[in-house]
Amino acid sequence: MQRPITSHQKKLSALCAIVGADSTFKELESIEVSGISQASDSVLPGDLFIALPGEKVHGAQFASDAISRGAVAVLTDAIGAKEIKGVPVLVSTNPRRAAGIASAWFYSEPMRDLYSVGVTGTNGKTTVTTLLHQIMTAAGRDSGLIGTVETRIGVESIASKRTTPESSDLQALSAVMRERHMRNLIMEVSSHAITLERIRGSHFAVVGFTNLSQDHLDFHKDMEDYFAAKAKLFTFEYADLAVINLDDPYGKRLAAQTELPVVTLSRLDTSATWHYASIASDYVGASVSIRGSGGILIEGKTALHGGFNYDNLLMAVAIAVESGIDPIDIAAILPTLTGAAGRLEAVRLGQNFTALVDYAHSPDAVKRVLEAAAEISDGKVIAVLGCGGDRDKTKRTLMGQALHEGADIAIYTSDNPRSEKAEEILVQMVLDIDVVPPSEVIVDRAQAIRAAVNLAQAGDVVMVLGKGHEKGQEINGKVHEFDDRIELAKAIEDKK
Known part of the structure; x- marks a missing residue:
């Protein structure tokens, strides 16, 4: 620590x-x-x-x-x-x-001495915070980052153990950032951290809400409980300003009930404070025009793909402007922005098809990322997915269905089975699904990735979903070295 x-x-x-x-x-x-x-x-x-x-x-x-x-x-x-x-x-x-x-x-409330930003939601937290950290750094603001993938203090990077640290670690890290003259702290705030009071005593200049969909129902009793946990962050105890995505129904509800002043976001609704005037996407990304507070117009190119990533970008830009960064600077920074590790991360070894790794591990995230894959594919979408053990069992069938509906070829495999049997998890994933070849169930994840790559032809997109940036696979209490990006690269090399 x-x-x-x-x-x-x-x-x-x-x-x-x-x-x-x-x-x-x-x-x-x-x-x-x-x-x-x-x-x-x-x-x-x-x-x-x-x-x-x-x-x-x-x-x-x-x-x-x-x-x-x-x-x-x-x-x-x-x-x-x-x-x-x-x-x-x-x-x-x-x-x-x-x-x-x-x-x-x-530690004398270090987060109040920084321009602290907290982002919560089922999906998008890591990408929004990563993009915002990149914008602030490029704009000359030394910033700290705390999230699922890593903790950054200026140029120093530390692997994260959990999305939001325990309170003693969180406040100590914030104090270190203050001591090293960071101007900003950008962090992910999980529903677990809110419920377990890890952020008690913390305060943010801005809190952002991305979306809410089924996940973590092994921890929360139902979606209402899950939403209520997120909503606790949007109070004056924890923040001064809310930035909320209105395209999500829970976002609309939160915007109506929060006591905080609200800045709204929407990809399409021009009545929102921040929205897109236009998005023209192509195989390398998109040209975007963003409208914001007081008629601000920010135009530029982005390498990001997919509607959900345009949502993430919009939130990062809105918060950056609210923090005082010049919109002209942001327009210049846009083309340099890259997504977070393990989020639509490409593996490029000269192959004639696209190979991507993504952390999607909820039904909605799987649906969204496969929609993004279809947008950039000139052929088939071939996707590999598993479900974690000892976690929300109710989403397994929904994730399997999302894979079945969103991929041209669906390969069901193991994720982190933990104390459960991977074969039993897979039975739940494919419930009521007729798995017709070349779609198949392959328990061994490395073999499943290899099978997907071997099926790929020119113009196809191979998606490996669920683990993203993770570098291990937990089986029966033991974590084995396993990185989807490395396994995908090995399979591509062997195919060439």
Whole structure:
């Protein structure tokens, strides 16, 4: 975990008061905290260790390890407190919320010292934040980026473990960015992070909403619960301004109910604050004319493909202008923008067909990305897709159907089966689908990719969906090295 070099010493008694925790320890005033950690293996001497209740185990089980590494106190709930001995224990009825508040307070609310942007939605978060980071960097604004693929602090890149970090890591990273004189922080905000209060204590100048479609129903009880989680971000507690895509029905609903001032986006609706006056696409991208606040007109070329990517670009441009970047500069930057890793990422080895990798792993995302593939194909769309194990089972049949309907040749395969059997997941994917050759079910993902490539002819598009930027495949609790881009390249080389 990255931490600022600048010392942040705070009295444990003051921290206890800030989060409203209880403690039977009488000498909190004499103890100083020099850091906060929610992972025992990242504890440094002087840290407060936060032991949260988990789905399978309680963080208090790792308290002894944290204490051995130098933790001077533990923040937890009443259940966890029973397991901890040897250091002061702060007991909170909601330790997740307390963790967020404590971490933001400890680092003096670093996100308020940056122009912080949070983007949420089922699809598009990574691409919007990546594009916005590129625009701001090209415009001369040193910026930080936190997301699914990577965390960037200026030119430094760190692989991300989750879309939105735990609160102690998030606030520490923000403090590092402030310390290194970043002007902006652009980050993805997941519904898990909102629900689990990882962003408690955070504040954004702008929050963006891309869209909402079925996903994560293993975590949220239904779509209403999923939407309600996203909507929590669009309050004055977390933000000053909302930028919302009206082409999504949940976006329209959110724009009508949020208490924040709203800037609206639409690909087609000219009544929206930001919209396209024209999009002329071709095989290398598109020429676009974007209308914005006060009649702003931004014209230029983009290498991006697909309607959903035009939505992503529109949001990135709108937020960039709202942040104060000159529209004339943005027009010049447009042709240089590239998508995020693993999002419609091309593998080019001189073959006579297009080969792309994409992270699409929800029914709507699969539908959209296959529509984009059809737009650029001069032949067939051949697509490979699997569904992850130990995740939302209700979307598997829907994803299989989206593949069946959107691809000329559909190859069903494994994704990250995790603790489930890949064969059983595939049965659910192809339920009620008549898989007719050359479409087929191939359990082994590498073989499935190879089969797709071997079927490809000049002008076709081969799409490998679901894992995108990931570099491993989890099977029975073990992560094996596996990168769709590398497997696709190997298959193309062998075909040539």
